[in-house]
Amino acid sequence: xxxxxxxxxxxxxxxxxxxxxxxxxxxxxxxAPQGDTYADLLFTxxxxxxxxxxxxxxxxxxxxxxxxxAELFKDAATDAYERYKPAAMIVGASCTAELIQDDPxxxxxxxxxxxxxxxxxxxxxxxxxNWGASETFYRLVRGLCSPHAxxxxxxxxxxxxxxxxxxxxxxxxxxxxxxxxxxxITKLLGKLGVEVNVVAPLNASVRDVTRLGDADFNxxxxxxIADAAARWLEKAFGQPRTTVTPMGVGATRDFVREVAGFxxxxxxxxxxxxxxxxxxxxxxVDSNYLTGxxxxxxxxxxxxxxxxxxxxxxxxxxxxxxxxxxxxFGRDVREAAAKxxxxxxxxxxxxxxxxxxxxxxxxxxxxxxxxxxxxKRLGVACTVISAPVHVEDFPARYAPVMGYxxxxxxxxxxxxxxxxxxxxxxxxxxxxxxxxxxxNGPSHLGGHAPAPxxxxxxxxxxAPAPEPVTNTVEPTAPGEPVWDDDAMKELxxxxxxxxxxxxxxxxxxxxxxxxxxxxxxxxxxxxAHFGR
Amino acid sequence: MTAELATTPAESDxxxxxxxxxxxxxxxxxxxxxxxxxxxxxxxxxxxxGSRTCAHLMQSAAGVxxxxxxxxxxxVIEERDLAGMADANEELDRVASQVLARRPDIKTLFxxxxxxxxxxxxxxxxxxxxxxxxxxxVRILNYSGSGIETTxxxxxDFCLESLVPELxxxxxxxxxxxxxxxxxxxxxxxxxxxxxxxxLGPVHFLPARNSETLPPVGEGTRYLLAQPFLGxxxxxxxxxxxxxxxxxxxxxxxGTESWLRAAADAFGVSDERFEAAVSAPRARAIKALERYxxxxxxxxxxxxxxxxxxxxxxxxxxxECGMELLEVGSPYIHRxxxxxxxxxxxxxxxxSEGQHVDSQLDRCRDAKxxxxxxxxxxxxxxxxEGLSTKWAIELVFTPIQGFEQAGDLAELFARPLRRRxxxxxx
Ligand code: SF4
Ligand code: SF4
Numbered sequence: 001x002x003x004x005x006x007x008x009x010x011x012x013x014x015x016x017x018x019x020x021x022x023x024x025x026x027x028x029x030x031x032a033p034q035g036d037t038y039a040d041l042l043f044t045x046x047x048x049x050x051x052x053x054x055x056x057x058x059x060x061x062x063x064x065x066x067x068x069x070a071e072l073f074k075d076a077a078t079d080a081y082e083r084y085k086p087a088a089m090i091v092g093a094s095c096t097a098e099l100i101q102d103d104p105x106x107x108x109x110x111x112x113x114x115x116x117x118x119x120x121x122x123x124x125x126x127x128x129x130n131w132g133a134s135e136t137f138y139r140l141v142r143g144l145c146s147p148h149a150x151x152x153x154x155x156x157x158x159x160x161x162x163x164x165x166x167x168x169x170x171x172x173x174x175x176x177x178x179x180x181x182x183x184x185i186t187k188l189l190g191k192l193g194v195e196v197n198v199v200a201p202l203n204a205s206v207r208d209v210t211r212l213g214d215a216d217f218n219x220x221x222x223x224x225i226a227d228a229a230a231r232w233l234e235k236a237f238g239q240p241r242t243t244v245t246p247m248g249v250g251a252t253r254d255f256v257r258e259v260a261g262f263x264x265x266x267x268x269x270x271x272x273x274x275x276x277x278x279x280x281x282x283x284x285v286d287s288n289y290l291t292g293x294x295x296x297x298x299x300x301x302x303x304x305x306x307x308x309x310x311x312x313x314x315x316x317x318x319x320x321x322x323x324x325x326x327x328x329f330g331r332d333v334r335e336a337a338a339k340x341x342x343x344x345x346x347x348x349x350x351x352x353x354x355x356x357x358x359x360x361x362x363x364x365x366x367x368x369x370x371x372x373x374x375x376k377r378l379g380v381a382c383t384v385i386s387a388p389v390h391v392e393d394f395p396a397r398y399a400p401v402m403g404y405x406x407x408x409x410x411x412x413x414x415x416x417x418x419x420x421x422x423x424x425x426x427x428x429x430x431x432x433x434x435x436x437x438x439x440n441g442p443s444h445l446g447g448h449a450p451a452p453x454x455x456x457x458x459x460x461x462x463a464p465a466p467e468p469v470t471n472t473v474e475p476t477a478p479g480e481p482v483w484d485d486d487a488m489k490e491l492x493x494x495x496x497x498x499x500x501x502x503x504x505x506x507x508x509x510x511x512x513x514x515x516x517x518x519x520x521x522x523x524x525x526x527x528a529h530f531g532r
Numbered sequence: 533m534t535a536e537l538a539t540t541p542a543e544s545d546x547x548x549x550x551x552x553x554x555x556x557x558x559x560x561x562x563x564x565x566x567x568x569x570x571x572x573x574x575x576x577x578x579x580x581x582g583s584r585t586c587a588h589l590m591q592s593a594a595g596v597x598x599x600x601x602x603x604x605x606x607x608v609i610e611e612r613d614l615a616g617m618a619d620a621n622e623e624l625d626r627v628a629s630q631v632l633a634r635r636p637d638i639k640t641l642f643x644x645x646x647x648x649x650x651x652x653x654x655x656x657x658x659x660x661x662x663x664x665x666x667x668x669x670v671r672i673l674n675y676s677g678s679g680i681e682t683t684x685x686x687x688x689d690f691c692l693e694s695l696v697p698e699l700x701x702x703x704x705x706x707x708x709x710x711x712x713x714x715x716x717x718x719x720x721x722x723x724x725x726x727x728x729x730x731x732l733g734p735v736h737f738l739p740a741r742n743s744e745t746l747p748p749v750g751e752g753t754r755y756l757l758a759q760p761f762l763g764x765x766x767x768x769x770x771x772x773x774x775x776x777x778x779x780x781x782x783x784x785x786x787g788t789e790s791w792l793r794a795a796a797d798a799f800g801v802s803d804e805r806f807e808a809a810v811s812a813p814r815a816r817a818i819k820a821l822e823r824y825x826x827x828x829x830x831x832x833x834x835x836x837x838x839x840x841x842x843x844x845x846x847x848x849x850x851x852e853c854g855m856e857l858l859e860v861g862s863p864y865i866h867r868x869x870x871x872x873x874x875x876x877x878x879x880x881x882x883x884s885e886g887q888h889v890d891s892q893l894d895r896c897r898d899a900k901x902x903x904x905x906x907x908x909x910x911x912x913x914x915x916x917e918g919l920s921t922k923w924a925i926e927l928v929f930t931p932i933q934g935f936e937q938a939g940d941l942a943e944l945f946a947r948p949l950r951r952r953x954x955x956x957x958x
Contacts, residue, residue, distance in 0.1 A: 001581075001607040001608060001609055001610060001613055001620070001623040001624060001626070001627050002607070002608045002610060002627075003605055003606075003607055003608075003627050003630055003631065004584075004587045004605060004606045004607075004608045005602055005605045005606075006587075006591055006602075007584060007587050007588055007591065009584075010584065010585070010588040010592075011583065011584040011585045011588060013585075014588065033561065033647045033678070033679035033680050034557040034558075034559055034560075034561060034679045034683065035559075035560055035561025035562075035563065035564075035586075035589060035647070035678075035679030036561075036585055036589075036679065037556075037557070037558050037559070037560075037909060038560055038564075038588075038589045038592055038593050038909075039588075039592075040558070040908075040909030040910075041592065041593075041907070041908035041909045042592060044908065044909050044910070044911065044912040044913060045908050045911075045912065048912055049912065049913070050912055050913060050915075050916030051913050051916070052909065052910065052913045056556060057556055058556070059555075059556050059557045059679075060680065061680050061681075062650070062678075062680040062681050065651070065680070076556070079890075083890060094585060095583035095584070095585045095647070095648055096583075096585075096647035096648055096651055096679075096680070099614075099648060099651045099652060100651060123611070124583060124584065124585065125583070125609060125610050125611040125613075125614060126610065126611045128584065
């Protein structure tokens with residue numbers, strides 16, 4: 001058993017729901033008790049979907065156990081077909097039904113429903129949401145496309161006449177900005193003369209999925225969802241698959257080159273865009289203050305790794321932490337972390353992530369909704385870059401994070417929560433103006449001022465909490481150099497967003513020089529030693 | 533002043549036939565009650581013994597994650613726990629001890645059963661017994677919040693039932709009033725003031741705000757239900773000698789007055805004293821309700837089953853706001869606890885119990901109600917079809933009982949209608 005307070009991912013059947021809900025005519029019959037219907041609200045409330053997810057739950061009760069739960073399943077599946085007439089069905093069990101072993105797949109097969117029925121085996125006690133989505137998409141692609149694949153050993157069939165064609169794979173319901181990313185990537189491919197054959201699963205029909213083999217290559221936009229399916233398609237249809245996630249300017253250009261290589265065209269027309277502003281925005285003098293801002297990145301592996309590159313190469317931040325909650329892509333995270341010289345954090349325990357963020361003392365957190373809460377509590381700026389998502393991650397406006405417009409969006413949304421250039425200096429100069437206190441937070445973020453931190457509750461299963469970043473100055477930990485009163489006063493004059501760093505640098509300096517008491521002199525010696 | 537509701541239990545051949553349905557239910561399981569119970573009982577911790585699904589439900593159900601000090605968590609059963617029972621018991625003991633070590637402020641630990649723990653027959657009452665021996669300064673109890681045993685608010689019923697054996701024994705001759713069912717603290721305080729003004733006491737509340745002040749119970753205890761979903765708790769209280777005071781539920785001006793009146797009568801409070809205590813807040817409630825009457829009068833309402841509050845709410849909206857009742861669905865209809873409610877419903881009301889969500893949606897679309905009360909999974913899809921909706925869950929998470937909240941309660945129903953009228957965008 002594992003003690004869990006908050007989770008980054010739901011159970012694997014929620015992943016399957018993300019596939020079914022993304023598509024237009026697929027239905028999911030889920031053997032599950034009534035409480036599991038909560039999952040509907042993820043789609044109708046968080047994503048504001050205007051339809052119920054296409055899911056029928058059997059909602060068996062205790063009194064049904066041991067007598068007729070299998071009957072219930074058969075009735076539910078038959079009724080669901082009658083009512084919704086889906087083009088295909090997926091069937092499976094949630095955690096509870098997995099234990100009663102009714103074999104939904106076998107039961108459904110014997111019903112002889114007049115549509116393809118794909119059984120799902122999603123082990124609830126060892127796997128999670130992303131895995132469930134990936135497995136479901138893979139089963140679906142394989143089940144629907146196999147009949148159209150050339151027999152092993154046979155040559156690839158003649159390609160259909162016309163321009164090069166690509167599938168965009170991976171966008172789902174409840175995905176972080178998937179809706180807008182596919183538009184942006186479609187546009188980008190257009191610049192290379194590539195037509196989109198099918199986008200799946202988002203807004204795809206079952207028939208669309210059967211046509212995946214018609215494309216020349218696959219864009220794996222979200223490897224968490226589409227990697228397994230794309231690998232199978234590569235084998236079955238000889239379609240190459242992209243390996244670069246086009247998030248940020250550099251990665252988008254790499255992606256363009258990779259695609260151009262697949263189809264043998266000149267990448268040039270797609271290497272820039274008249275509306276791409278990040279490169280100039282980040283070079284303009286106003287952005288100077290972004291230099292070396294300490295940033296902590298955590299999310300799903302795809303978004304986290306891509307965000308780390310943008311943070312370092314395109315924003316000029318200092319990366320102080322990189323992690324992901326999905327172990328399936330742990331290797332990629334470790335590689336990226338090694339490249340940037342930080343410790344990889346591959347964990348799905350929210351409390352440990354919180355501890356790591358506290359210890360790293362970042363000035364900006366790029367994370368999920370969970371990190372948003374952590375950052376809020378610590379009074380640190382934060383932008384959400386990855387699922388798990390909440391309602392505000394589905395903005396009304398067009399806001400991709402991939403492609404060139406995506407890069408513009410990243411610049412804006414990462415800079416927005418920070419204290420702006422000149423304001424930073426003014427805060428430094430006039431700290432004693434009571435109406436102009438830095439504890440009010442960035443002036444353009446009225447309601448979001450970081451609250452002074454209350455004493456932390458003892459968190460369940462947390463490692464002993466490291467010293468928190470706060471707006472006020474905390475006492476020194478035992479065994480470390482002691483601050484004298486004047487030095488402490490001077491430290492308080494340093495704006496909160498650099499105070500943590502000044503303090504840490506001074507203490508390190510003092511320790512290295514065998515200084516027991518930190519004076520104002522030590523503070524400025526350290527400042528000279530480290531520079532800002 | 534308006535007439536009170538009858539507090540003499542009427543024979544419930546009362547209204548219409550109840551449509552009993554069996555099919556897909558679109559309701560939460562009893563675990564969800566923890567969302568409010570863990571705030572209400574301030575020194576209790578709720579440890580769900582369940583799956584990743586249960587943990588995910590808990591963080592999704594309320595629509596918000598309350599990150600400050602959650603006093604609940606899930607012991608997520610993993611593959612290796614399923615291998616052998618001895619192992620699962622040891623694991624549970626380990627996780628429970630872990631919680632208690634981290635939270636020395638906790639006085640009561642509830643082990644909450646889920647569908648998976650019940651299907652694998654993990655015995656939580658034995659676990660509680662074991663743990664009580666090793667953790668003597670904490671009370672460790674267990675109840676089921678599983679979706680195969682409980683529907684939404686029944687989780688609270690099962691939780692309070694587990695507390696009943698723990699209540700101290702009241703002297704047999706001591707007469708006291710016990711108000712049963714979670715109320716917002718602000719509402720509870722208002723009721724305390726009203727009972728004080730009537731000179732009625734002692735009054736106790738179940739659940740109490742903390743574990744040290746559990747209300748005593750005995751032959752002299754009369755209990756008054758503040759919530760309609762407490763069948764098992766009531767039974768357990770009866771088992772300890774307490775007697776129910778029949779009353780409608782304290783929703784709306786009339787509902788609240790009748791509820792208080794039932795207690796006053798049972799304790800021999802004089803009419804003058806009662807009037808003196810309630811007349812001012814009652815007048816405020818009537819005035820507050822008046823403001824929404826125009827918006828709600830004659831509007832047709834349809835309830836999907838959710839919290840068992842549907843029947844008292846429908847009664848209030850009909851009698852005090854002039855709404856027309858179409859279908860009133862409830863996951864379960866406890867006829868005897870609704871003895872003062874059911875006779876108040878107009879005969880044309882279609883009551884339904886249980887659920888077949890697809891058929892019910894068909895009926896709802898056919899009826900074209902002005903307002904549909906439903907769960908979060910159904911609200912936006914129905915809005916997209918052109919129906920105005922009210923999220924049922926808000927009625928459980930908002931203080932709605934009592935005189936001072938009567939206007940707020942009506943406002944919750946008036947707001948979606950008002951919004952529909954003010955928006956000029958398609
Ligand atoms: S219905 Fe059962 S399995 Fe589902 S969340 Fe509730 S207790 Fe857990
Ligand atoms: S993440 Fe924030 S916005 Fe989302 S549920 Fe939690 S509180 Fe609400």
